[in-house]
Amino acid sequence: MVNGNIITLEAGLGRAELVAVREDRILHVGGREDLDNLKDRNTRIIDCHGKTVLPGFNDAHCHFFAFAESLIGCSFMPQEVHSISDIQKKIQRFSKGLPPGTWIKARAYDGFYLSEKRHPTRWDLDRATSIHPVKLTHSSGNAHVLNSLAMVTVGISNETPEPPGAIIERELSTGEPNGILYGMGPYLSKVVPSFNTLDYNTGVKEAGKKLLCFGVTSIQDASSQNDMNRWKLLKHWKNTGDLKCKVKMMLGYEAFESYQKRDFSHNRKRDQLDIRGVKIILNETTGRLYPAQSELNEMVLRIHKAGLQVAIHAIEEPAIEAACTAIAYALEGFSRKDHRHRIEHCSVCPPRLSKRLASLDIMVCTQPSFIYYSGDRYLRTVPDSKLRHIYPIASLMKSGILVIGGSDCPVVPPNPLPGIYAAVSRKSKTEEEILPKEGISPLEALRMYTEYGARANFEERIKGTLAPGKQADLVVLSADPTSIPTEEIKDIQIEMTIIDGEVVWEDS
Numbered sequence: 001m002v003n004g005n006i007i008t009l010e011a012g013l014g015r016a017e018l019v020a021v022r023e024d025r026i027l028h029v030g031g032r033e034d035l036d037n038l039k040d041r042n043t044r045i046i047d048c049h050g051k052t053v054l055p056g057f058n059d060a061h062c063h064f065f066a067f068a069e070s071l072i073g074c075s076f077m078p079q080e081v082h083s084i085s086d087i088q089k090k091i092q093r094f095s096k097g098l099p100p101g102t103w104i105k106a107r108a109y110d111g112f113y114l115s116e117k118r119h120p121t122r123w124d125l126d127r128a129t130s131i132h133p134v135k136l137t138h139s140s141g142n143a144h145v146l147n148s149l150a151m152v153t154v155g156i157s158n159e160t161p162e163p164p165g166a167i168i169e170r171e172l173s174t175g176e177p178n179g180i181l182y183g184m185g186p187y188l189s190k191v192v193p194s195f196n197t198l199d200y201n202t203g204v205k206e207a208g209k210k211l212l213c214f215g216v217t218s219i220q221d222a223s224s225q226n227d228m229n230r231w232k233l234l235k236h237w238k239n240t241g242d243l244k245c246k247v248k249m250m251l252g253y254e255a256f257e258s259y260q261k262r263d264f265s266h267n268r269k270r271d272q273l274d275i276r277g278v279k280i281i282l283n284e285t286t287g288r289l290y291p292a293q294s295e296l297n298e299m300v301l302r303i304h305k306a307g308l309q310v311a312i313h314a315i316e317e318p319a320i321e322a323a324c325t326a327i328a329y330a331l332e333g334f335s336r337k338d339h340r341h342r343i344e345h346c347s348v349c350p351p352r353l354s355k356r357l358a359s360l361d362i363m364v365c366t367q368p369s370f371i372y373y374s375g376d377r378y379l380r381t382v383p384d385s386k387l388r389h390i391y392p393i394a395s396l397m398k399s400g401i402l403v404i405g406g407s408d409c410p411v412v413p414p415n416p417l418p419g420i421y422a423a424v425s426r427k428s429k430t431e432e433e434i435l436p437k438e439g440i441s442p443l444e445a446l447r448m449y450t451e452y453g454a455r456a457n458f459e460e461r462i463k464g465t466l467a468p469g470k471q472a473d474l475v476v477l478s479a480d481p482t483s484i485p486t487e488e489i490k491d492i493q494i495e496m497t498i499i500d501g502e503v504v505w506e507d508s
């Protein structure tokens with residue numbers, strides 16, 4: 001590639017005009033004058049016409065399976081539905097012609113953006129269909145609504161006790177569940193049948209393509225349901241070419257418990273697929289942490305002793321505190337340098353906790369895109385005491401914490417640019433500012449989605465910056481995020497995506 005505005009992000013290399021690739025590796029980074037010495041008859045020369053070239057984006061926290069499902073199910077994103085009656089109409093249309101008993105699964109509703117300002121109930125959904133079981137997933141993924149038939153099908157009745165850490169919302173007068181469920185995702189994923197293979201493959205193909213067109217060359221799947229089965233599926237899609245992105249999969253804790261090393265033997269180079277770490281959900285739904293501190297300590301210790309990385313989902317102060325305590329407990333028993341344990345989200349984090357995270361050398365994987373997509377909701381629903389410490393990215397970085405970027409897709413789209421924009425501007429889609437003092441420089445924001453993501457995977461030697469010997473994963477952008485007006489960063493287009501030296505996506 002020549003005539004590029006190449007941002008290498010590599011210390012000592014800075015910017016360059018040319019990057020040469022041989023097979024799947026970067027051979028050379030330098031000036032345009034180096035071209036004559038490098039090219040031969042078979043060299044493909046890509047003229048970048050001054051466009052910006054970066055290392056491929058690394059989405060350090062996403063949910064590929066749910067993303068694929070979101071592309072084939074019914075979607076209730078705020079721009080698509082404005083009221084519960086919109087939801088009912090959409091389900092009615094979707095259910096037409098479906099054999100009775102077929103599950104309807106819909107994603108991404110958010111009561112805040114509905115005119116009724118509430119969750120739909122089972123009775124609202126019954127009005128749309130009573131012959132198909134319906135499962136609605138909240139945009140956060142942490143709440144679900146089932147219609148009456150779905151409730152019966154999965155076996156939730158007046159007598160059903162709450163699973164630990166979950167809430168079955170009930171009518172005050174009768175105790176009858178109203179269909180709204182909190183923290184029951186893991187339970188539902190076991191009892192609600194998955195999509196049929198044909199539909200699923202369509203979703204997977206589309207999801208794989210979407211990642212490439214957003215310039216994402218590596219992902220980390222952070223789903224707590226991840227197990228051997230999912231591992232095999234990912235492997236299958238890598239082989240069919242439907243999933244071209246490089247993938248690291250975190251294991252869910254249950255799968256880790258039955259984890260045996262020999263089950264995961266594979267050809268890394270061919271599959272570009274690896275198990276990296278174990279995900280623990282620290283559930284704050286009921287106001288009490290689940291798992292409780294002592295159990296969490298032992299879980300983290302077991303993962304730590306197995307030599308793996310721990311990634312703990314913790315959103316608010318008590319959960320982040322408990323996660324720190326558990327990691328400290330593991331480190332006290334078995335000290336290990338460079339453990340790279342992670343907190344996922346770390347959404348409300350006051351300075352006192354930042355200091356504790358830094359002292360334990362814990363990384364934070366957070367979602368700047370949430371500021372862009374949901375910032376207006378935070379301003380109206382999050383109390384001031386928490387809003388003061390919401391996604392404090394600059395403060396976390398100043399404390400010496402490595403802060404990594406992830407989309408949490410399908411909660412929001414896996415396009416890193418609105419995230420990079422929000423990390424810099426601290427602005428929502430509606431152009432409202434959320435804690436502007438926590439803004440960072442465009443270059444730091446780019447590192448969150450490249451270099452730091454690679455570090456979180458122990459891959460800094462092979463990925464994350466553009467330097468000789470590293471894997472040739474690159475993106476070409478329509479503009480330079482470090483020099484254009486901040487407002488324009490979110491609209492930057494990806495013009496080309498390259499994985500291992502192969503052009504896998506091109507804007508036509």
Ligand SMILES: [Zn+2]
Pocket residue numbers: 061062063222408
């Ligand atoms: Zn997530």
